[in-house]
Amino acid sequence: MICPECGREMRLFKEESIESFKGSQVRLSYDVYRCDECGNSYVDARSLDEAWKKIWDNYEKTNCIPSPADLRKARENLNLTQEEIALLMGRTKSLVSKLEDGSRALSDKLLESYTNYIMPGGEDFLSFVNAAAVQGRISPDDRDRIVGKTSIGNESRLSLRERMIIEAHGNTETLLNGFKVFSGRTLSAVVGRFLSEIGPLDHMKLFKLLFYSDSLSFERRGMSITGLRYIANHYGPTPVEYEDVVSYLKEAGVVEEGRKPFVIVKGTATTDHLPAEEEEIIETIVKRYGFLTSKKLSSLSHEEPCWKETGEKKVIRYCKGMIGNQSRLNEQMNGPDS
Numbered sequence: 001m002i003c004p005e006c007g008r009e010m011r012l013f014k015e016e017s018i019e020s021f022k023g024s025q026v027r028l029s030y031d032v033y034r035c036d037e038c039g040n041s042y043v044d045a046r047s048l049d050e051a052w053k054k055i056w057d058n059y060e061k062t063n064c065i066p067s068p069a070d071l072r073k074a075r076e077n078l079n080l081t082q083e084e085i086a087l088l089m090g091r092t093k094s095l096v097s098k099l100e101d102g103s104r105a106l107s108d109k110l111l112e113s114y115t116n117y118i119m120p121g122g123e124d125f126l127s128f129v130n131a132a133a134v135q136g137r138i139s140p141d142d143r144d145r146i147v148g149k150t151s152i153g154n155e156s157r158l159s160l161r162e163r164m165i166i167e168a169h170g171n172t173e174t175l176l177n178g179f180k181v182f183s184g185r186t187l188s189a190v191v192g193r194f195l196s197e198i199g200p201l202d203h204m205k206l207f208k209l210l211f212y213s214d215s216l217s218f219e220r221r222g223m224s225i226t227g228l229r230y231i232a233n234h235y236g237p238t239p240v241e242y243e244d245v246v247s248y249l250k251e252a253g254v255v256e257e258g259r260k261p262f263v264i265v266k267g268t269a270t271t272d273h274l275p276a277e278e279e280e281i282i283e284t285i286v287k288r289y290g291f292l293t294s295k296k297l298s299s300l301s302h303e304e305p306c307w308k309e310t311g312e313k314k315v316i317r318y319c320k321g322m323i324g325n326q327s328r329l330n331e332q333m334n335g336p337d338s
Helices: 045-062 068-077 082-089 093-101 108-118 122-134 140-150 160-169 184-198 203-221 242-251 276-289 294-301 326-333
Strands: 011-021 024-034 041-043 230-233 236-239 255-257 263-266
Touching: 024 045, 041 045, 068 093, 068 108, 082 093, 082 108, 082 122, 082 140, 108 122, 122 140, 160 242, 184 203, 184 242, 184 263, 184 276, 203 236, 203 242, 203 263, 203 276, 203 294, 236 242, 236 294, 242 255, 242 263
Parallel strands: none
Antiparallel strands: 011 024, 024 041, 230 236, 255 263
16 A cells, blocks of 8 residues: 555554443454554554454354344244334334345344344234334234234144144244244154154253254254244253143153153154154254263253353243354263263
8 A cells, every 4th residue: 555645655564452342342453554654554444344343243143133134034924014014113114124134233222122022923023013002103003904914813723732832932933933833743753753762751851852953953954943942941941831842742642751750751652754854953963962861961051152141031042153062062971970
């Protein structure tokens, strides 16, 4: 670069500075051109933009900030237009469009609306629509039209227990259920496979195997297998309303009570085959975790990023990097109780 003051060639240096970002101190590394002749220096704007982008990308990854594609998918899952989402939030269609194409970042207020109401869908979203009507952002007619388009509350030919689970885990595809609505037949197939490969399971071990199956599936495919939501429980990730999950499996004949309390064995019901990619994931989970005790699995799950970053009794959000690398598993494998 030529110095605009004296016309001499400038030298390139790498500089760092400490800046404030989202209430924390971050270190920026960027290029600076300096003139040895006249002493002028100029920050390379492109490298500074890239440095800030790395900071922002790391923040989004660490905090599981939804991507523009996630925002679009959440809206499409609700069968709503950009105009309708904008109306509910009291914003413009242009802003929603920019959020979905990545040209605008989510503000804290909009992030709250998306993560707490729009992306979870179901009753969470319904409460958001009702609040918009009460606050006068939408008319009663708009409220009825939007709710009607989303089909929230529609019932199908499912068992009462399965409808209860769907109500608790979400009847639309969101980050909370791994972009998959709960399927009793799929859950039955997964649990049946675990019992066939591993043998009797206590509740804790079953829940952890399900969690790792859904997490690995989300890592590989961007969606869970079962559609279950998990809470950050004291003993690690546990399905929401887990008693209903176990009761469903018993009522479907997939599992039966074992001789010891809270231990289940394979039932008499025949379960479906899983798609090949899901079969491969379950096979991986059985090989990685099937030999571990419940206590080891619980301890291992406490080290996962998603469990550490979620408040106790809060629902864990599916995101890339929600489970850690193989090193902690290797430690478990070499432990005395494995």
